[in-house]
Amino acid sequence: MNSNKKIARTTGILFIIATAAVLLGSGLTESIVGAPDYLVQIAANKNLVALGAILYFVAAAGSAGIAISLYPVLRKYNEGLAIGSVGFRLIEAVFYIVSALGLLSLLSLSQEYASAEPQAVPTFQVLGTSILAMRVWAGFVLAVIAFCLGAAMYYYVMYRFRLIPRWLSVWGLVALTLLLLMTLLIAFGERISGPSGMQVLLVLPILVQEMVLAVWLIVKGFNPSAIASGSPKTDTNEVK
Numbered sequence: 001m002n003s004n005k006k007i008a009r010t011t012g013i014l015f016i017i018a019t020a021a022v023l024l025g026s027g028l029t030e031s032i033v034g035a036p037d038y039l040v041q042i043a044a045n046k047n048l049v050a051l052g053a054i055l056y057f058v059a060a061a062g063s064a065g066i067a068i069s070l071y072p073v074l075r076k077y078n079e080g081l082a083i084g085s086v087g088f089r090l091i092e093a094v095f096y097i098v099s100a101l102g103l104l105s106l107l108s109l110s111q112e113y114a115s116a117e118p119q120a121v122p123t124f125q126v127l128g129t130s131i132l133a134m135r136v137w138a139g140f141v142l143a144v145i146a147f148c149l150g151a152a153m154y155y156y157v158m159y160r161f162r163l164i165p166r167w168l169s170v171w172g173l174v175a176l177t178l179l180l181l182m183t184l185l186i187a188f189g190e191r192i193s194g195p196s197g198m199q200v201l202l203v204l205p206i207l208v209q210e211m212v213l214a215v216w217l218i219v220k221g222f223n224p225s226a227i228a229s230g231s232p233k234t235d236t237n238e239v240k
Helices: 003-033 038-044 046-074 079-114 118-160 166-187 197-219 224-229 232-236
Strands: none
Touching (some): 003 046, 003 079, 003 197, 079 118
């Protein structure tokens, strides 16, 4: 197996790992953290919350790994965008880590809250609200914006030089636009307490697209003619 095939397969596997980790981490924790009595619920479900935080760390590593894995291929076509995609997805990973640390902070706070004196309860609630707000901005706004920017860069390069079928690149770019719309809804006040119908509709296209892309990269890899040329001349070649 040549190096480009290995890169394609590694990238496909990382797409699956990162997506699965985000979905599982969110599924385990967000309904708990979004509950009205979230400090009580977090303390009662501490193992699930801790596991969710670990999954966010895994998602952070996977997100950074995707762009790093793609870099050796993309730099042959547009080094600036290749570097940019790595940079933004590293930023995304940092915000996922911040979100995971916020989750662990809430876990510690909830355990102290369980034994707090009545007069201390308002202080714990203020601290909890602040940490929740930080998590939303880090994990659901800033991380997603960084993801969209980084992903748009490598989807553009893939589209421009036909490294994958153009319909798959276009799907990714359209899905990123919908995901940004969801981020704006959250930034302007939509509460995170488990996925709403609107959030599912806006997130689903990119989730499905990334899984299709992952399978494509694992099974077929990059367009061989584009890889063989490694120059703008490949723009005339079609992915069969």
